[in-house]
Amino acid sequence: MKAWIEKGGYLNNRGRKWLSRLHVERVRRILVIRQCAFGDMMATRPFLVELRRLFPQAHITLSTVSKYQYAVPDDLVDEVHVLDSRGSLREQLHSLRQYREVDVLFDLADTARSRLQTLLTSARVKLGFPYRSGLNKLLFDVGILRSDFHYEAEVLLDFLKIMGHKPQYPLEFAMPRHQRALAEPRIVYFPYAAVAEKSLSQESWRQLIEQAATEFPGYRHVLLEGHKAEESGDFLAEVAARHDNVEIKGRMDLERLAPWMAASSVLVSGDTGVRNLALATHTPTLGIFFMTVPFRYWPRYEDCHEAVFHRDGQVPGKMDILQGLEELLERLYPERGKARQPASSEA
Template sequence: MKFWCKSGGWASRKAIRTLAGMTPADVRSVAVIRHAAMGDLVQVRPFLIETRRYFPNAGITLSLCSNYVRGAPDELADRIHVVYGSDRKDVAVSAQLRRARELGYHDLVFDLAATPRSFYLCLLTRAKLKIGFPYKAIQGRLFYDATVPRSDLRYETENMLDMLALLGHRWQYPPVFNMPGEPVVRDRPFIIYFPSASTPVKCWPHGHFAELITGMAAQYPDYEHIVLEGIAAWESVADIMDKTQHLANVTALKLDDLDGTVALVKGASLVVANDTGIRNFAMACNVPTVGIFFVTPVFRYWPRYGHHDVVFTPDGGVPDVDSVFAAARAMLAVRD
């Protein structure tokens, strides 16, 4: 193999020599580090699928963080390794180091996290080659043998797959997620609105959601309009339902079960949501989406394939209701 880059990637001289003596069939062990929340964990699925395709003889270890294991695609890995996270601050440093070293030796290590925790994990892990996508060049030289550029202007799932392209792999496009489970079938087609997010600062105002849902319910009376409630106390949708209680085709729903949530998302005609894991699951299930952004980097979480749109303003202000309404109508028109 060789590194397929000129100026857009980096590899040490030692890494170039090492890779030249390897073929995909020679790779017997691969570690993939992904320390991220549920919505970001789903984005690693194509990488694991493509790793299996390119290195058919390799066992795959997925390294997770203890406070971020919900929703992990463990069925795509042969082994799961879990380091202690922020939920286990009581664990002694010596025990944390022992757990980190349990990742063991691998032919290839791919760091899909690029966090302080994943940096020290790379330092403690022996491997023929360590590959990452850090934001800063100095981090690449310190922790890895080869890197690809990381950008907030590129869809992160594809940015991660660049690490396999660096080694000469032609990954499938659009990326393949292979989300498990069957879609929910309800009495009529339905649209999901998820007004929550990981933090309140990412949430479009509930008053805007209520206005949007009122307009959509009138525009699409044959659809069921489901307002999905988050699991935390602050994620209540009671105020939205108070403003839409006169609409017979608007329903509130709360699901604590991840498999049930994914099944519901799979059956939807459209998902309208903030920057949140529910939207990421919908995109992974090839369900049309409209994302509402005003805090997080929009292009990092916006696939340009399929039926996915985002609403944002150039100055990062809160998008107006009419803009989201127009985007939702456009997505439904494309689907129909």
């Protein structure tokens, strides 16, 4: 098999030789290291779907850590290996060493723990995308450049493109899928983020949702609560009391949240795990960015995702977001007619 790589990464002699002799049916054991939270687990799903397509006979193990168990894609692998990240150093080292030899190792994490696991695991070939290029020679036979300007889920697929694999587009996440013609007239808002500074203030969200409820009367406006105690919708209670089309939706587990999200018209949020869930269900999104580089979380292979951000990095204002929402809704659901009915005097 040809190594489909030129100047876009790192390839040593062992990696080139392995690729030249690769027969996919002979690959029996694959280890994928992915130690990450909810959103990045969602972005991993297309890689696992395509990995199974490329190596249908292989036993695929996903290695993660005990800290990140929510949304682990255990439905797409044969085994989940959980590293003990909370025990003693001796227990953690034992956990790192316990995995047996594999044919192929993918390090999709590039953390201190994943690098040590890569070093301690025997494999015929090791692939990764370290942020520091010097680690390629120490750890990997194939190294991929990691881009901030392409959707993370697509970047992961570069590992398989080196082997000549042709991924499906739009990406397949093996999740409930949004159907535009059946979408309920529901706009979902998720006003939280793992790092508070990445999201608008609660007062900004309150003003945005109240004005959206007035100017987009044909839609229900639903604030989705998160799993953390601080991710409560109480700050919107007065707005919900004043508007019949505003509601606060309690926390849902992933099995209920995924189909509910897929049935919605659009999600409005910042860089969050919930937004990654919407991307995974192909639900339209309006992303709000001012700290995070938007391109890494903004798929361009389908027309249902937009990003609101300013070139100078200023925080987008209420009117920026409402305009983006209007344009997205009218582009995706033209049969519903004009989405926005601006108030006579805008705040």
